[in-house]
Amino acid sequence: MRLSDDQVAHFHDKGFLFVPGLIPAAEIATAAAALPRLMSYQRREVVREKDKTTVRSILNSHLFDDMMRTMVRHPRVIEPAEQLSGGPVYIFQSIVNFKRPFTGDVWQWHQDYPTYRADDLMAEPRGVNCLVFFEDVSEFNGPLMIVPETHTLVTEMPEIDTSTTSYPLRSPKAEDIAAIIKEKGLVAPKGPAGSVIFQHLNALHGSGPNLSPWGRTMLSLTLSAVSNKATGTRRGWVVCHDYSPVVVLGEGCLLAHGG
Template sequence: MSDRSDRYPTRLTEPAPHLERTDPTVWGRITSPELTGFDANGYAMIPDLLSPEEVAAFGAEIGHLAADPVLYGDERVVVEPVAGQVRSVFQVHKLSKPIAELLTESRIVGLAEQILGSAVYLHQSRVNYMPGFGGSGFAWHSDFETWHAEDGMPAPRAVSLSIALTDNFPFNGSLMLMPGSHRTFVPCLGETPDGHYRESLREQRFGVPTNDDITFLAARFGITQFTGRAGSALLFDSNLMHGSSNNITPFPRSNIFLVFNSVENALDEPYAAPRRRPAHIAAREVTPVRRVPEAVAALADQAR
């Protein structure tokens, strides 16, 4: 590890300047009109990625997962720090056949392939729940900072796809984004504690920018929100600065969250953590997702 080049040093003992990104944002060729602004903004909003019927079916599916008593106590299940309800279920593609089938469809994995310019594999999958009257937000952060520091992801050549299964309003904890911030890497302070993932998945305290960092970025890039009806989706760059506030409304928010990494960007040893995180958080099996044509997927849907 000592002779390994680290172009994105983080978890430092002293503040360091922000780093302007040298890696591309779009590695491939964009063919979907919805992705036209991805290079400049670091994200794209895709309305109606799922039909109302699919939203209902997947909503029921994730409801069963959250209520499954067998999963309670499983380390793949993360519980809200305040409300005590299920916050996230990780490795959901291994717990749900419909979600495993969904991610292989061209309309899903094809989006990631366009941006990343290669075959892709599933770095992480989960379902996020933000219950009403108690859903906790996520502090401002870059996913890549964590994946680089704690998982050994070499470059920001990964994207996340968040598929809304409930309406995202401006007031129920919907994701806030800083357009263009994906081009700036923010080194964070503090040595990563051993086993940090157990706490960070509930409330992250390491790997988060300072208030001064966020103030500077917000003045430079501004803040927008991912809002829209159930079935819409957000595809965003791994280094995009984002976060969300608590949900104090009666309207819950939930989504399927899929992270695709390029097969050419496989994980190494962590750059700034004492040991690897578990495979259900950071997959190390680089098996390309095999695309299923839409016609085949439609037949499978009819069979279900």
């Protein structure tokens, strides 16, 4: 599936592109039926919220779950990502972020690339983070917020914050990003399950808590151009070290996966 020239230009100008309803409803519903199974895994890849019970995230489940193995090769995700990255891509990391009803916690403001550069030795921010909505996203359930035009922003390397949430993250100090947010504003793409945000690896983003009774499960699939290797040594269950190009599956590929 190819993006239009206008869509590609929007990504390069703004640092993100939102495509509502990109994956057909029947397909994403089939995939979402597997979410209870994903949450039931008892593995080190499962990150829980600070309450130590609620599932917050699952790292790289495409390596051990059949539905996810298909999801990360979906043509409506990979082909646009290849177009935006200028060629074939490899899977650097996948994280399913559940943001469960009432208990889903925040993601502090951050850019992904400073971590990839410092901790993973990724040469350049040449890739795309694909955020696939498994559930409808509204203003109520903690939508992802993006600061437009921050994909070229270079901030001081933030320290790792291990206290705000259960997931350690390099997050710039609020005073360092206040001016840029006031200047550029914020967007919070909302839409039905199956919608996809293509986000530049350096775009500043974050999300609030989920105080609603509706889950907000979203896949964060980080793809990098194959020529842009990340040769660091973060453990294999946190980031992947297989630089082979993603083999794209056919249209409707998710329909084969029941819950």
